[in-house]
Amino acid sequence: MPRRNTVLRLSPEEELEMRALEDGWREIEPATARRLLVAGVMAFAAKGYHATTTRDIAERAGLSPGGLYVHFASKEELLYRISLAGTRESLEHVRKAAMAADNTPQARLRAVIESLAVRGARYHTTGRVIEYELGSLDEGHRAEVAALRREIAAIVREILEDGRRQGVFDVPDVEGTTVAVLSLAVDVARWYRTSGRRAPEEIGDLYADLAWRLVRKVP
Amino acid sequence: MPRRNTVLRLSPEEELEMRALEDGWREIEPATARRLLVAGVMAFAAKGYHATTTRDIAERAGLSPGGLYVHFASKEELLYRISLAGTRESLEHVRKAAMAADNTPQARLRAVIESLAVRGARYHTTGRVIEYELGSLDEGHRAEVAALRREIAAIVREILEDGRRQGVFDVPDVEGTTVAVLSLAVDVARWYRTSGRRAPEEIGDLYADLAWRLVRKVP
Missing domain, CATH: 1.10.10 (Arc Repressor Mutant, subunit A)
Incomplete structure (x- = not known):
């Protein structure tokens, strides 16, 4: 044992x-x-x-x-495997969430942000390690993780652009709003405490609503 | 020299x-x-x-x-002095911003979030150290820094409550929205790069607008 x-x-x-x-x-x-x-x-x-x-x-x-x-060539390889596994899973969850939702930009945005916020809370220690130690990865490994993160950002950006094109979102700054919406969800891992009053699912609900507020078109 | x-x-x-x-x-x-x-x-x-x-x-x-x-009793005391100086300055800036703005909840919220986001960008390395190493402080020191952070949060919460009371904000969840609005500004330090295209002041403008979108009342 x-x-x-x-x-x-x-x-x-x-x-x-x-x-x-x-x-x-x-x-x-x-x-x-x-x-x-x-x-x-x-x-x-x-x-x-x-x-x-x-x-x-x-x-x-x-x-x-x-x-x-x-099992691993070095401490750095271990950190790389952790970062890769965590980021890949986030990307998969985001993809699934975007596809499972009904096909409106609003439903897709809500599902994506909910998925990221729930994962950020549930795996907050892992999330913090991946975020805080990004600079400790070798350059090639860091680039690989960064590429996966750009795929996540691309999904959010596409949803915002779709919403704008369809006239249902008001997003004057797509690039900056993409960063902000993701930032909101990513930062859950930093402040979340298991001892807090909210379950990961409640945080997911709230953040889906907040993301929607950031982009909704006001009559 | x-x-x-x-x-x-x-x-x-x-x-x-x-x-x-x-x-x-x-x-x-x-x-x-x-x-x-x-x-x-x-x-x-x-x-x-x-x-x-x-x-x-x-x-x-x-x-x-x-x-x-x-000059310092230990490495921990140095970290504590850094965290204290940085957090105190943030609190002072937030207080000044809230007072300088015109007395509407909207103007106060914008000024506070703009101030935090600009500082998050300009002092992003300091901000990261303070956030990431909070757990490395001794318990008493951590509590002292945490108390200053709660004062910042209290200013934001009060603005949200005022806005709700005056009927100009729509904030169903004051506690969760306070955390989220602050999170948006705090997280600037994590993702900001001097090499990026936006100056701290532009980020401040955008974030003031995004914070307003999170709480505005929709007709």
């Missing part, structure tokens, strides 16, 4: 997210690599990427000090 | 903010303490609080390895 439970000293909040992450990443094989990714999120969140050693991460995952290197 | 220019290797973007910070903090005396605060911002931004040594900071400020301890 891995000895992680004796080593971790996680808050109940982190325990919760760790379990959610392990579940969300269940397709990542082998299980030890998955456990290392989750341990990496928690370790980076606790003291930042640069102050975390591969030994810290291995210990959290219940492995021997060098155990990380069986 | 301090030898910092040979040690720093700052990007032009960081150089710019460093000079703005030194100017903005010119009331902090002696000048060496001020230089250490600025060096701390740059060092924490470069590799995170936990991986930064007091020696790194002293070197960036052009001092001997132990030079920080003449």
